[in-house]
Amino acid sequence: MPYIDTHAHFDLCIEEGTGVEEDLVAGLGMNGIYRAVHVTIDTGGFSWALAFARRHADRGVLFTLGIHPSSKGDDGEFGKLERFTAGVMESDDAPLLFGIGEAGLDYYRMRQTKDAQIRSFERQIQLAKKWDLPIIVHSRDAAEESLALLGKYAPLRGIMHCFSEGSAMARRFLDLGLHLSFAGNVTYRAALPLQESAAYVPEDRLLLETDAPFLTPVPLRGKKNRPDYVVHTYAYVAELRGTTREHLAGKIADNFKTLLPAGKDGD
Ligand SMILES: [Zn+2]
Numbered sequence: 001m002p003y004i005d006t007h008a009h010f011d012l013c014i015e016e017g018t019g020v021e022e023d024l025v026a027g028l029g030m031n032g033i034y035r036a037v038h039v040t041i042d043t044g045g046f047s048w049a050l051a052f053a054r055r056h057a058d059r060g061v062l063f064t065l066g067i068h069p070s071s072k073g074d075d076g077e078f079g080k081l082e083r084f085t086a087g088v089m090e091s092d093d094a095p096l097l098f099g100i101g102e103a104g105l106d107y108y109r110m111r112q113t114k115d116a117q118i119r120s121f122e123r124q125i126q127l128a129k130k131w132d133l134p135i136i137v138h139s140r141d142a143a144e145e146s147l148a149l150l151g152k153y154a155p156l157r158g159i160m161h162c163f164s165e166g167s168a169m170a171r172r173f174l175d176l177g178l179h180l181s182f183a184g185n186v187t188y189r190a191a192l193p194l195q196e197s198a199a200y201v202p203e204d205r206l207l208l209e210t211d212a213p214f215l216t217p218v219p220l221r222g223k224k225n226r227p228d229y230v231v232h233t234y235a236y237v238a239e240l241r242g243t244t245r246e247h248l249a250g251k252i253a254d255n256f257k258t259l260l261p262a263g264k265d266g267d
Contacts (some may be wrong), residue, residue: 002253005036005230006181007102007136007209010052011045016213018224025056027228034255035060036197036227037098037209039136039161041068042079053096064136064211069109071207073120082127089131099259100128101136102161102234105149108141118149125153134158134179134259143169150176157259162211166193167200174205179255181207182226184217187236199240203251208233 005028013024028036038061041047046065053063065085067073081100088097103124105117114121128135135158139146143165150156155177162183163170170180182198185191198206208230210217216225217232238248 002249003033003230003234004252004256005210005227006038006207007031007039008212008227010038011048013213013226016224017062018213018226024226025059026176028059031231032227033228034204038063039102040064040066040252042071043077046084050093057096062098064099064101066103066140067120069104069106069117070109078123085127085131099134099136100124102138104138104165105142105146106140129153136161159207163197164194167197170197172201179205179207181209183209183211184215184233187218187233195240198237204255207252207255208237
């Protein structure tokens with residue numbers, strides 16, 4: 001089955017003891033996952049991410065470059081992101097770089113001031129546009145603010161990662177051209193608005209992810225999450241949408257492809 005995990009933090013999985021690198025990566029192929037995106041959250045993770053994607057390119061591993069809203073995103077850090085992105089894009093490694101992010105606004109944790117988050121997010125949207133890469137967006141307790149900022153640059157190619165809003169909000173993000181990606185929390189019993197959204201999203205804009213090591217899907221909730229557990233989210237969402245896993249996986253594979261620039265489609 002051609003599954004994809006569009007958002008995972010392999011470095012954090014390894015740090016948290018979810019599994020060793022070889023085990024996590026071997027788990028992809030064993031579970032029919034032919035693509036996984038390793039997402040960075042700060043400049044300190046860039047070199048590892050590139051090396052990791054190189055090591056496992058034959059297993060469909062891609063990576064992103066970005067600064068999470070909870071990470072420091074000042075001029076110095078943004079400069080590093082800009083230079084690293086240019087270096088990769090102008091090299092033979094360009095096909096391994098999937099997008100810019102995760103970037104966005106997190107007004108729940110508030111580890112950085114709102115002004116700092118907005119500035120970092122906006123510059124990353126501009127950087128994604130400059131290189132024609134998808135923007136991977138993290139938005140928590142900041143939907144209106146995220147919409148306002150993203151709206152300035154619409155139409156956009158990108159992903160609302162771990163989408164956790166109801167269908168009215170889903171509509172507004174879809175109108176900007178974005179894809180919505182659902183994580184394991186869509187399987188939680190109390191997640192009704194989220195389930196409503198996952199049922200509502202047109203099938204050409206839907207993606208699934210683990211956000212591993214976080215948000216482990218039912219029935220494995222309570223364990224640390226890992227990329228190969230995305231199969232449980234496929235099973236849940238297929239049932240929610242009244243379709244088969246095969247159909248859903250095919251659609252998601254097509255959707256993911258539309259986010260890859262021409263010529264980057266290596267499968
Ligand atoms: Zn994440």
